[in-house]
Amino acid sequence: MMDSLASSVLRYRGALSDLSAEDRRRLLDRAGSGVDARVTARVSELISRVRSEGDRALFDLARQFDRVELKSLEVPREKWQAALASLDPAVREALTRAARNIAKAHAAQKPRAVEIETEPGVLVGRRPDPLGRVGVYAPGGRAVYPSSVLMGAVPAKVAGVGEVIVCSPPGPNGLPHAAVLAAAAIAEADRVFALGGAGAVAALAYGTESVPRVDRIVGPGNAYVAEAKLQVVGAVAIEAPAGPSEILVIADGTANPDAVAREMLAQAEHDPEAACVTLAVGEPLAAAITAAVERLTAGAKRWEIVTSALGSRGAVLSVASLEEAFPFAADFAPEHLLLATASPQEDLARVRNAGTVFLGERSSVAYGDYMTGSNHVLPTAGLARAYSGLNLLDFYRWTTYQRVEAGAAAKLADDVGRLADSEGLFAHADAARAWRTP
Known part of the structure; x- marks a missing residue:
């Protein structure tokens, strides 16, 4: 029943309660969308080449995939500055404004060190340390994303990361898109490389003669980039597994059907595999949307x-009430959740599992994508059940430390020894009991 009528561009229409078990599974199970065994195998091959051949493989991959003969993998800083100088002044101001808001929003997330005395003389502490080096990937292809440079590089700089490296595919001139280079300059990145796809991810993860190994890779990409990030997780951290864009809109009778439709199209234009779903209270509203x-x-x-x-993952489904919509939203766990309701601030309390929530139809997802300061690098495919969007904490690791004073050691010794003995770790027990006498 849920397959759309022949005249409709939407895959699913009707009532949410009438969804078949199979259709509901298809909507909820977006993991691996657009990725198949061939992609997995090809990415593995590319990563192996970069690990074994280093820069030579990267030059070959640029010839093969980007159809360009690179003279150098690294882009000189003067090229960034030239790109910034030649950028449309209005676009430059918009990017600068976005960077300013991103910096302000993420600076408010700065963590602090914590110390606690768990018992007299027993101190346990935790200290946030900025990562030494981070790689920021900015896609090319269907669209150019200078905003993604800002979303990765600006928080890294706010966190105090030692070195921020940007990678983006080269164009016919051997350089990443001028807007990407300009964004790298605005974000005050440290180095830029003309590298794209799985090869860029492998280079950042393992290092080559020219590209230094990083501690974490962040930023969106196509199916090959997403798969490459998953395959290098054992060597480097990533922000979260990512897939095609998605939106879930919950709309009640106060919603403007055109506004909801615009939000669906805005996400649909990202990728043929994007998931765009609206839950509308009442059949008349669903029909209007x-x-x-x-x-x-x-x-x-x-x-x-x-x-x-x-046509693949688009849906406008009617629900009897908001009470029916929110449990489905929690299961769907969308990248973007738009609450086009009468009281979005109150409805926020009902939300579980979303990459980011937009309160009210005027809070367009496009604003969050570019300008509010919130990060647009978000979990997809239902992974918002466990992952958060990119944030300042992603650019830190934590050093824990502890100190035991002499008197406290004497009081801990016997109990620690008993626990160690019970686990058959007798050297542990001896080490603890050696301090029984202060």
């Missing part, structure tokens, strides 16, 4: 991508 989606899709500039996404 569906009509708006179909009307706006007809004029979409990225029509082929939009229609592919909506």
Whole structure:
């Protein structure tokens, strides 16, 4: 029943309660979307090449995939500055404004050291230390994402990361897109490399003659980049597994159908595998939103991508009430959750499992993508059940420490010895009991 009518661009229409078990599973199970065994095998091969051949492999991959003969992997700083100088002044100001807001929002997240005396003379502490080096990936391909440079590099600099490295695919001139270079300059990155895809991820994870090994890789990418990040997790940290963009809108009778439809199309234009779902209270509202989606899709500039996404994972489903919508939203765990309701601030308390929540239809996801200061690098495919969006804490590791004074050691010794003996770790017991006498 849920497959859309032939005239509809949406895959699913009707009532949420009428979803078949199979259709519900398809909506909820987005893991691995767009990735198949061939991608996995190809990425593994590319990573192995970069590990064994280093820079030579990276030059070869640029010829093969980017169709460019690179003279150097690293982009000289003067090229960034030239790109910044030539950028449209209005775009430059917008990027600068975005960077300022990102810095302000993330600076408020700075962690602090903590010390606690668990018993007299027993001190336990925890200290945040900025990472030494971070790699920020900025995609190329269907669209250019200078905003992703800002989302990765600006928080890293706020955290005090020692070195911030940006990688982005080269264009025909052998350089990443000028807007990406300009964003790297605005974000005050330390180095930029003309590297894309799985090769860039491998280089950042393992290092080559030119590319230094990093401690964490952040930033979005296509299926090959996402798969490469998963495959190098044993060597480097990543922010979270990521897949195609997605949005879930919960709308009640106060919602503007056109506004909801615009939000769905905004995410659909990202990727043919994007998931765009609306839960509308009442069948009349669902019908109005569906009509708006179909009307706006007809004029979409990225029509082929939009229609592919909506035809694969697009849905406008009616619900009897908000009480029916929120449990499904918790299961769906969307990257973006838009509350187009009468009282979004109150409804926020009902939300569980979302990458980020937009309160009210005026709080367009586009604002969060670019300008509010919140990070747009977010968990997808339902992983918001356990992962958070990229934040300042991702750019720290924690050093824990502890100190036991002489009198406290004497009081701990016997109990620690008993526990060690019970586990058959007799040298542990001896080490503890050696301090029984202060």
